[in-house]
Amino acid sequence: MKKLQFLILFCTAAIAVSAQNQFLLYSFKGNVSVIENNVESKAKVGKPLNAAATVKVAAGGAVTLICNEAAMFTFTKAGSYQLGKFGDSCKVNSSSVSANYVKYVWASMTKSNGSAGSNRKAYMNTVGAVTRNMTNIWIDNRLDTINYSGVVNEFPISWKSYAEAKDFEFSLYKDDNISTPIYTTFVNKLKVPIKDFSAKMKAGNSYFWTAAVKGEENDELKVLNYVTKEKFEAVLETIKKQGAAFEATAEQSYRIAFLLEDAHYLAEAYQYYLKATTSDPQNGLYRSTLMSFKKDYEIK
Amino acid sequence: MKKPLHKHIGHHARKVHGHITKYLYERDTIFATIWVFIFIVVLGSIPLNLGVLNPIKLGLKDFDFNDMSYSKLGKASTTPIDSNIVIINIGQADREGIALLIDKAASYKPKAMGLDVVFDGPRDPHKDSLLEETIKRNENLVMAAKYGVDSADKLVAGGNYFLHKGNHVGYVNFPNDDKETVRTYYPFKKDDHDKNIVLPSFSSSLLKLFDTSAYQKLEKKANQKVIINYTRRTSQYLVVNAEDLLMDNVDSASIEGRIALLAYVNTNPNDIEDKKFSPMNEKFAGKSHPDMNGIVVHANIISMALEKNYIKKVPLWATLLIAVFVCWLHMSFFVRYYLESHIWFHLVAKILQVASAIFFVWLGIYLFDRYRLKVDLKLSMITIVMAVDVIYFYEAWAVWMHKKFNYKTVFKPHHH
Numbered sequence: 043m044k045k046l047q048f049l050i051l052f053c054t055a056a057i058a059v060s061a062q063n064q065f066l067l068y069s070f071k072g073n074v075s076v077i078e079n080n081v082e083s084k085a086k087v088g089k090p091l092n093a094a095a096t097v098k099v100a101a102g103g104a105v106t107l108i109c110n111e112a113a114m115f116t117f118t119k120a121g122s123y124q125l126g127k128f129g130d131s132c133k134v135n136s137s138s139v140s141a142n143y144v145k146y147v148w149a150s151m152t153k154s155n156g157s158a159g160s161n162r163k164a165y166m167n168t169v170g171a172v173t174r175n176m177t178n179i180w181i182d183n184r185l186d187t188i189n190y191s192g193v194v195n196e197f198p199i200s201w202k203s204y205a206e207a208k209d210f211e212f213s214l215y216k217d218d219n220i221s222t223p224i225y226t227t228f229v230n231k232l233k234v235p236i237k238d239f240s241a242k243m244k245a246g247n248s249y250f251w252t253a254a255v256k257g258e259e260n261d262e263l264k265v266l267n268y269v270t271k272e273k274f275e276a277v278l279e280t281i282k283k284q285g286a287a288f289e290a291t292a293e294q295s296y297r298i299a300f301l302l303e304d305a306h307y308l309a310e311a312y313q314y315y316l317k318a319t320t321s322d323p324q325n326g327l328y329r330s331t332l333m334s335f336k337k338d339y340e341i342k
Numbered sequence: 343m344k345k346p347l348h349k350h351i352g353h354h355a356r357k358v359h360g361h362i363t364k365y366l367y368e369r370d371t372i373f374a375t376i377w378v379f380i381f382i383v384v385l386g387s388i389p390l391n392l393g394v395l396n397p398i399k400l401g402l403k404d405f406d407f408n409d410m411s412y413s414k415l416g417k418a419s420t421t422p423i424d425s426n427i428v429i430i431n432i433g434q435a436d437r438e439g440i441a442l443l444i445d446k447a448a449s450y451k452p453k454a455m456g457l458d459v460v461f462d463g464p465r466d467p468h469k470d471s472l473l474e475e476t477i478k479r480n481e482n483l484v485m486a487a488k489y490g491v492d493s494a495d496k497l498v499a500g501g502n503y504f505l506h507k508g509n510h511v512g513y514v515n516f517p518n519d520d521k522e523t524v525r526t527y528y529p530f531k532k533d534d535h536d537k538n539i540v541l542p543s544f545s546s547s548l549l550k551l552f553d554t555s556a557y558q559k560l561e562k563k564a565n566q567k568v569i570i571n572y573t574r575r576t577s578q579y580l581v582v583n584a585e586d587l588l589m590d591n592v593d594s595a596s597i598e599g600r601i602a603l604l605a606y607v608n609t610n611p612n613d614i615e616d617k618k619f620s621p622m623n624e625k626f627a628g629k630s631h632p633d634m635n636g637i638v639v640h641a642n643i644i645s646m647a648l649e650k651n652y653i654k655k656v657p658l659w660a661t662l663l664i665a666v667f668v669c670w671l672h673m674s675f676f677v678r679y680y681l682e683s684h685i686w687f688h689l690v691a692k693i694l695q696v697a698s699a700i701f702f703v704w705l706g707i708y709l710f711d712r713y714r715l716k717v718d719l720k721l722s723m724i725t726i727v728m729a730v731d732v733i734y735f736y737e738a739w740a741v742w743m744h745k746k747f748n749y750k751t752v753f754k755p756h757h758h
Contacts (some may be wrong), residue, residue, distance in 0.1 A: 066423065067593070068580065087586050088428070088596025111422030114577060134420045139711040142415040143704050180610055204610050206583075 063132045065091040065107045065125050068114065071206030072103025077122075093126040102208050102230065110134075159300060160327055162334070177260045178205035179253050184338065187265035189306045191274035195240060197309030199266075200233035200340035201253045209256035214239055217248040220263060224249075228256060233340045236309065243268045269307075277305065292322035296331070308339060365681075366674040370752050374677065374736040375670045378728050381735075382721075404522050404619075407703050407719075408710045409626040412572065417711055418622065421573045424645045426552075428452070428597050429581045429637055431607040432459070437469040439584070441476040443604060446587050448480050450597035454551035456484040456544060458514055458605035458637045461503040470503075477507045484547040489513040489531050497533035499541050510551065512544030514636065516618070517567065523619040524639055530564040540564065545643040552601050556647045569653040569716060571646040572622050576638050581607055601644060605637035653710075656717045664717070669725035672698065673733075680733050681752060691730045698726050 067076070067089045074085035077096040085097070085105065099105055101120040108114050109132035117123050180202045188199070203210065212234045213223040225239045234253075243249060248267050254260035281301045285294055299314030315335050318328045335341070345353070365371045411417040430447055432440055440459065447455060457477075464470055477483060485508040488501035499511055513531065516524045529546045533539035542550070549557040582592050606616050617632035618639055624630070646652060656664075675694065679687045702719045709715040736753075743749035 066580075068577075069583075069586075070591075084591075086591055086593040087582050088580050089593035090595075108423055111425075112420045135416060136420065137416070139411055139415045139417050140704065140708055143411075143707060146410075146414050147700055180612060204608065206585075 062093045063109050063125070063129055064111075065093070065095070065109050066111065067091060067097075068106045068108050069206075070103065070105040072208065073100035074098065074103050074105045091125060093129075095125050097123045097125065099123070104206075159297075162300060162303065162331060177262065178203055178207070178255050178258065179210075179260050179262075180204060181253065181262065181264055182338070184306075185264060185308075187267060187306050188308055189267045189269050189274075190236060190240075190309060191269045191271055191307065192240060192245060193271065193274060194309040194313050195237040196235070197312060198233040198235050198340050199251060199253075203232060203255060205255050207255040210253055211256050212253050213251065214242065214266070215250040215252075215263065217250060220250055245270045274307065274310065277307070278302075278310075290322070292318045292325065292328065295321060296328055299331075303335070311335070312339070312341065361678050362671060362675050364674070365677045365752070366670070368674075368677070368752055369750065370736070370740060371670065371674045371677050373740075374729075374732060375666065375673045377736050377739070378669050378673070378725050378732045379666070381728060381732060382724065405627055406523070406525070406621065407706050408716065409523070409621040409623070410703075411707045411711055412622040413624050413626045415707065418573050418575070418578075421578055423578050423580060424574060424641070424648075425580070425596075425600070426648055427579055427601045427603060427641050427644060429576075429579050429607055429641060430587055430602055430604045431581055431583050432604050433584050433606065435584055437461070437465060437473045440604070441469075441473040443584055443587060444476050444480055444483065447597065447602045447604060448483075450592070450594050450602070451599065452482070452597050452602035453599050454482050454484065454548045455480060455602045455604065456486070456512070456548050456640070458486050458544065458603060458640060460486050460488060460501045460514070463503050474504060474507050477504055481509050482551055483508055484510040484512050484544060484551070486514040486544055487511050487541075488515045489541050495535070497531060497536075497539050497541060510547045512542050512547030514544045514640070516639075521619070523621055523623070524570065524634075525621065526567045526569050527643060528565065529560045529568055532565040543643075545640050545647065548601055548603075548644060549647050552644075553648055556650065559650065560647050569655060570639070570643055571651055571653045571714060572620060572642050573645055573649075573651070574638075574642060575622055576607060576609055576635065579638065579641050603637050603641060605635065607635050607637060651714060653714045653716050656715060661718050661721060664719070665721040665725050668698075668702075668722040669729060672726050673729050676729055676733055677752070680737075688730075695726055695730070699723055 067085055067087060069087055070085050075082050075098045076085050076089065076091060077083075077098065078091070078094070082098070091097070091107070097105055097107070097117065099117050099120050099122075103120065104116060104118045106114060106116045107125070109128070113132050113134045115128070115131040182200075182202075185199060185201075190197075199212075201210075209228055209230055210232065212227050212229060214225040215223050225242045227234065227238065243266075245268050248265060250263035251266050252260045252263050278298070281298050282294070284301075285297060289297070295314045295318035299311045299318060302308075302311035302314060312335065315328070315332045319325075319332045322328060430443060432443055435443060440457070444455065444457065461473075477485065485502060485505055487499035487505050489497060489499055490501075492498045499505065499513055505511060516527050518524060518526070527543060527545075529543050531541045531543075546557065546560055549560060580596060582597075586592055608615060608617075611631065611633070614632050616636050618634055618636055619630070619632050620634040620639060623633040672694070676687070676691055679690050683690075702723055706717050706719045709717050740749060740751040740753045744751050744753075
């Protein structure tokens with residue numbers, strides 16, 4: 043009997059060991075190391091890791107792992123990560139294609155596309171074109187052009203990087219001289235707040251800006267119009283007049299925000315999205331739109 | 343006394359069965375079905391290309407229902423990474439840089455290497471000679487070429503300045519327009535006149551070096567168009583950046599004994615450099631951007647050959663047979679409603695058309711997903727759409743035939 047119990051226990055343990063998650067180090071940037079069997083070594087792309095391994099990510103680093111050859115996840119914050127604790131990240135959606143088909147057909151038949159006002163992305167997704175790009179920087183076409191009035195100073199200009207770079211160069215040019223920047227700064231984030239260089243600009247002028255991985259060049263220039271306060275007030279007044287007769291404060295703020303964003307007054311639009319949400323905090327549409335806006339423009 | 347549930351279900355099932363089968367073997371149902379196909383043949387034979395005025399036809403020119411399974415239904419989203427293949431991203435490296443990367447990749451001892459780059463002509467002599475020496479040195483390197491015909495109508499591989507410096511060559515072009523989805527490829531191309539001239543594709547040349555049995559299976563498909571079974575997106579292959587390779591940031595075991603593919607890869611959706619339209623495109627209908635780097639298409643072909651999971655296509659005769667059967671069943675149902683419940687005919691017909699479309703799309707996707715069987719059910723769906731209109735024509739024809747030749751029909755003059 044004891045032998046049988048031992049055999050069952052052994053088999054259970056063997057199954058548990060064999061069912062351990064297996065990880066693959068897919069990619070990394072910055073200083074990343076791996077601790078296996080108390081031995082620390084430099085991270086290497088394509089290295090298989092077991093659940094007992096620990097991944098150490100230094101500040102500014104990131105690592106992407108694939109669990110059980112299917113589930114991909116990334117650590118972007120500095121710290122030590124014991125892989126055994128990330129079993130949840132190994133789960134993959136295993137619902138069948140047939141079940142997904144039924145869900146898809148049902149959703150397509152029952153869900154409406156929504157109005158333009160409730161779907162800002164669909165409504166404003168009319169900008170730009172694809173490029174045969176040589177640079178590692180991608181700037182959202184929504185940030186070309188930016189109209190800035192100076193009424194609100196808290197708004198970042200952001201970009202994305204396809205290279206594993208730590209430092210980026212931001213440059214601002216006057217529209218009549220694109221060879222010498224009037225402002226240059228090096229940042230380790232993928233954004234620069236407008237307030238950092240607003241003093242360098244004069245209302246009524248147009249500027250070009252670009253961002254590049256430090257040491258590289260990016261010829262793609264985006265427009266930044268520093269609009270006078272008077273001009274902005276006129277735009278705002280026109281938008282305000284377009285409202286319905288009995289418009290609640292939150293409704294008006296949301297409408298103004300939406301139209302300002304469409305007119306590329308992004309910093310100003312943000313203030314009105316905030317106002318709409320604070321005026322009617324129970325409104326799910328206002329909340330979700332504000333969250334989506336903040337995510338799109340890297341506002342933290 | 344109330345009937346038990348199973349008797350209720352049985353009763354309704356018998357009722358529906360009766361609706362379908364009541365006129366199934368009637369001469370009118372069979373002839374009306376034949377008329378549907380006559381109409382399809384006649385309309386399809388009109389020598390004018392009316393498609394130019396038809397936005398639906400133009401929009402659906404490159405459409406395949408199975409594409410939906412990738413973009414909307416999660417097919418291939420959990421396919422395990424293919425550890426046999428490593429893609430080395432050459433980025434914007436020049437010829438000297440590419441030579442360096444080939445040598446570095448070779449130092450990891452891959453079983454086969456492929457360079458998916460075509461070099462137009464001579465450039466910097468120093469860099470060209472460096473690359474030439476590297477190509478000569480690495481005997482397991484497959485060079486990319488493009489197949490075409492020369493002035494004597496002979497099949498040739500060309501388009502690469504360094505083509506004849508290497509030991510192995512494979513063509514990288516696909517038998518379709520650049521603006522169309524890459525669904526098929528030729529594993530081998532045979533000359534139309536001289537059967538001894540055979541060119542292998544890029545993936546076939548790599549397979550020859552890597553896996554003889556997979557290559558031999560592929561050899562049997564010479565000069566056949568093979569449907570590509572897409573199973574993986576870029577992230578489902580190990581992609582190594584040039585910097586990581588040069589700085590020894592790569593685990594040697596992940597390249598040793600495997601296939602190393604050197605090419606340009608970019609996951610930026612707005613960068614369409616060397617990108618093709620694939621069935622895995624997020625947008626399965628209408629205008630979209632090319633989504634997959636050429637090398638990932640080749641990688642999918644290699645994965646398909648190694649895993650021996652080729653897609654089987656149902657032959658034309660079977661497609662026709664399915665369409666006839668589907669049309670016949672629907673016609674029987676429509677005739678029953680047309681004659682006995684005409685007031686409901688159009689409503690029932692429209693509901694059935696929608697329900698049948700949903701069902702047949704699912705059936706096609708299910709067979710493709712489960713059994714890798716590609717069934718073209720478009721013809722079946724066209725017959726269902728046409729059946730309703732053909733009934734009106736058939737009624738007039740049958741009544742005329744009845745008057746003229748005493749043709750026996752269930753349709754009466756001025757039925758409605």
